[in-house]
Amino acid sequence: MKARNTLLAAFTLSTLATAVQAADEVVVYSARIDELIKPVFDAYTEKTGVKVKFITDKEAPLIARLKAEGANTPADLLITVDAGNLWQAEQEGVLQPTKSDIIDANIPAQYRSSTDSWTGLSLRARTIFYSTERVKPEELSTYEALADKNWEGRLCLRTSKKVYNQSLTATLIEAHGAEKTEEIVKGWVDNLATDVFADDTALLQAIDAGQCDVGITNTYYYGRLHKQNPDLKVKPFWPNQADRGVHVNLAGAGVTKHAPHAEQARKLLEWMTTPDAQSIFAGVNQEYPANPAVQPSAEVASWGTFKADTVATEVAGKRQAEATMLMDRAGWQ
Numbered sequence: 541m542k543a544r545n546t547l548l549a550a551f552t553l554s555t556l557a558t559a560v561q562a563a564d565e566v567v568v569y570s571a572r573i574d575e576l577i578k579p580v581f582d583a584y585t586e587k588t589g590v591k592v593k594f595i596t597d598k599e600a601p602l603i604a605r606l607k608a609e610g611a612n613t614p615a616d617l618l619i620t621v622d623a624g625n626l627w628q629a630e631q632e633g634v635l636q637p638t639k640s641d642i643i644d645a646n647i648p649a650q651y652r653s654s655t656d657s658w659t660g661l662s663l664r665a666r667t668i669f670y671s672t673e674r675v676k677p678e679e680l681s682t683y684e685a686l687a688d689k690n691w692e693g694r695l696c697l698r699t700s701k702k703v704y705n706q707s708l709t710a711t712l713i714e715a716h717g718a719e720k721t722e723e724i725v726k727g728w729v730d731n732l733a734t735d736v737f738a739d740d741t742a743l744l745q746a747i748d749a750g751q752c753d754v755g756i757t758n759t760y761y762y763g764r765l766h767k768q769n770p771d772l773k774v775k776p777f778w779p780n781q782a783d784r785g786v787h788v789n790l791a792g793a794g795v796t797k798h799a800p801h802a803e804q805a806r807k808l809l810e811w812m813t814t815p816d817a818q819s820i821f822a823g824v825n826q827e828y829p830a831n832p833a834v835q836p837s838a839e840v841a842s843w844g845t846f847k848a849d850t851v852a853t854e855v856a857g858k859r860q861a862e863a864t865m866l867m868d869r870a871g872w873q
């Protein structure tokens with residue numbers, strides 16, 4: 541937090557001091573942790589000489605700031621996680637479409653906005669994790685099956701307030717309709733071993749500690765925890781391989797509506813979809829590159845391959861309100 545404030549102060553001072561914006565720089569509002577984004581910008585500056593200034597905050601304050609600043613914003617690019625958040629930014633009118641053959645060629649359409657307002661840059665699966673001590677992978681099949689009686693008192697979930705779970709539920713609604721989805725989600729809630737968790741890491745630790753046997757989290761949290769503790773008694777399972785596939789979400793970016801350097805922002809965004817940048821962007825957080833021509837890191841590859849859901853990720857945004865209400869009705873705290 542201290543580092544963030546210092547950065548913010550330095551940034552504000554420097555923008556005040558610069559009455560005329562330099563043409564060879566890009567200003568980024570980023571909801572990604574500093575350590576995960578700085579190596580990407582450093583590589584870009586080294587390659588092109590273009591400076592990248594950035595501030596880091598949560599997505600909601602960044603979007604609010606973009607709205608408040610309007611045409612006076614210094615920001616050219618918004619980086620955040622989850623298609624639900626990017627879609628929200630698009631709805632709030634703080635992004636502009638960026639038509640680019642490079643981006644279209646590098647990133648599959650399902651990971652981009654249908655209006656070209658944002659593109660995914662890295663992918664994460666939100667999948668099932670299980671205790672290697674108490675669960676055999678053969679007992680697992682689909683997200684839906686976690687609502688079955690045999691998981692009663694054995695399931696852990698993160699709070700429904702987190703966009704990741706809202707996006708997962710949104711895609712369930714897309715696949716099954718609201719009525720069936722509510723049944724599934726109620727089944728999950730009935731099967732909970734304990735109160736919902738505030739974060740994915742605590743949930744994985746709970747499985748390891750024996751508090752529950754299965755849960756749903758993003759893959760990179762597992763990657764981080766497994767790196768700290770190679771003896772973790774938890775493994776990923778890839779559900780729904782016989783039907784629609786694993787729920788995949790993304791981290792991504794879009795050029796801001798009033799970008800002072802829209803052209804530079806587009807070039808940076810395009811570069812971030814190329815193999816050089818993809819390896820860094822995805823690699824630092826143990827994510828999957830959104831460019832399918834780029835291999836994931838060895839650690840990520842060791843978790844095995846899977847079939848991913850091909851639904852457009854923007855469904856997470858389109859059905860977000862519906863999903864949130866459904867989760868509430870189902871009693872998912």
Ligand code: FE
Pocket residue numbers: 621758
């Ligand atoms: Fe996360």
